[in-house]
Amino acid sequence: MPVRLPGSGGWAGMTTLALDVDTVLDRLDELASQRPVAARIVATSNNESAGAAELAAMLGADVALAAKVMKLANSAYFGLSGRVTSLPFAVTVVGFNTVRSIATVALAGLDEAAALPEGFWDVSVHLAAACGALGPSFQQTTADALCLGLLAQLGAALMHQADTSGYDELVATTDLGAARFSAETDRYGLSSPQLTAEALQHWRFSPAMVTALREVPGGQDGALVRTAYELTARMLSPGHRRLRLDGLSRHRVPESQAATRIAGIRADVAALRAALGLS
Template sequence: MTVSHLVIPGAAVPTTPAATPSSDLEAVLSSIDTMAAQEPTAAQIVSMVDSDDTDARTLARILTSDVALAGRVMKLANSAYFGMRGRVTSLQVAVTVVGFPTVRTMATVALSGLDDESRLPEGFWTMSTTVALAAATLAPRFGQRPQDALCLGLLAPLGVALLHHGDREGYAELAAAEPTAAGRRAAEVRRYGIHAFRLTAVALEQWGFPSSMVTPLGAVDDHGSQDGALLRAALEVATRLTVEDHVPVPVEELTGGQLGEDAVVAVLDRVRAEADELRVAMLGE
């Protein structure tokens, strides 16, 4: 099959078939449309695109229909990341603390089944939360909001979960053979005709997420593009913390000189200290 129907604006997506695709990407993408029926509250939140038209009271009222999701929002609001440990006692305040984009991200996690670790590749949430915290910590250096960067980092691996779900054994072999993020993306293109980040971008675009969430995913391999610079830096930080024997790539090269190695040390320390708590909050453990 071809992937010409998966084109993302501004991204160089392959237009030739993968050599031996072992899962039907059209089926993967069509499954995105059926997820809403299984998680109606999460789907309603995801569909509320314009945050300016949604206040905290309305969002809290909708969240009360899903006890598990509401509990995760409360736990995240009381986490170290938001600096409100133990002080948030109402759902409306929790929504205000974490913000609409984060609630929507958490709803997307529930909608797409990312809150069930048994269905995900090993270490999925360790990498996801590490990338998210690294992106949020580095965001001001790139003129971006930490909250938006946190959401991007949390959702970036969605495509990994979709590919793994459709080709569990094959994707496990691919991931074991390619421990680095860049190597894995190249292997994904060879096997499926598209890499996981671009598949994430397709899903987010289909769900109505803004271009600020979609564009960096398509630009992650274009080192000449500043759109993907923050995500590239965050991925490098996460890889240094989670992949044994990783050979560091200078962040100056990944960010077009926007970030130097001197800025990475403090980021590594913070991410190492807080990533596990963020994972627990996102999964409601």
Template sequence: MTAVSPIVPAAGGLSLGTPPAVDLDRLLAGMDTMAGQRPVAAQVVAVASTDDASAARLAEVLAGDVALAGRVMKLANSAYFGMTGRATTLQFAVTVVGFTAVRTMATVALTCLDDEEHLPEGFWERSTGVALAASVLAPRSGTRPQDALCLGLLAQVGAALLHGEDPAGYRALAAAHRSPAARRTAEVCRYGISATRLSAVALEQWGFPPVMVGPLAAADDPAAPDGALLRVASEIGARHADPAHEPVPVERLGGGLLREDGVAAVLEQVAAAAEDLRRALVC
């Protein structure tokens, strides 16, 4: 993989300073350093990827990281899964949330996405909104709701990576370009790659399956059907998290996946579970 350098300054005449060269090799290789800092999370990611993974084995590995195990327990007992205290053992919690969700939570820990202090403003408010919206809409696109939830949770990994490289610049960019589409365009102008596309590259390198990588890779193309779910979910996530967001008609983003008159019902479901989901992931 070659390094990606920025092409032109950010759109709109905003002065953000000299754009840094984004070296994807170096960014993604940082996962090895992170793995050394969170060895149990790294082992969970590896074990969950194997063909012979079992709930008992994953629970055994998880038990070595009290914080991560606690988050899996909280997720299993969250409003999203509807268990409300009935998931009382780690093995049962793994069964409830599924291997993909456990792997997603371990990736969150590995990439330090559970440390909100070093993330873009509103990162988890937007991420949980996108994740829950994607989960609600998943059956309409032939996707499993749990896979869609994980897709939404990891969709902004690229934003976190870019923010880590260029904190002040990325904060200014995000403040000036609030809509998902405008922000993607500004990211490409400044860094040579959008955050969504960087998320796809990262998940592919880290061994996530095509069902997770494909929609991320297609999200930037408004004509790509595979990206429709994430585009619509991103719009709903933006409406949920940002009162100043200027709505984009969802029909334009999803090719019939959702009509504008159906958005309010999805937003209601997102609002009901978003804070509970955020607490399970980062608190």
């Protein structure tokens, strides 16, 4: 599915780039072949009949993945520090979607990638914490919302792999959030969360999760992640040109709550960093 843009000018004087989404997804499949346990977990957690014991048995075949799930389950973020002593219990604590998201990070090579966009994991952890904190306001569980934030930047990593110098320039000259989505769309034909949605659809994630990412730039179902991007930008970029939370969230998160929300998210970021081995 090649995406070709009209004209030759592009955004901010940059030339446009034909991004072939099918080729990007084929490369992901090549990476997936190198992580068979992660691939099995992603495939199996689609199956509603799969239980925690079955998923835990698969995890046990990949020590690194199992350790991450155990560490997360025992983290301050989930409030069970030191009390989770088995993989089946850990899977139950963090939830199938979280296990699947951790496996997807490994499947896409993000945990071992030598070159990622500037600040990739800093942004991803803040987005995960922000989505988790905001989730209940959007009728999402904290764990499921966290997964949206954790995976949202996958598309940014894929754009960076396809166009390293161009994407580095784009990141350096745009604000995180709406301005960057617009620049990505001008250059590649879609935004990074929308490219993430294509990848997750390819791996048969739930339609609700795919839609939530596909609609980040402006659709109703993208309001949670869109609001999380705005709060993340405020935390990471002091000069960020703010957009009101009321409009971004479809009035689920009033602007008057911004300071309180950010304080809580900062605390969650610290817990998640430690749990994911990023501190």
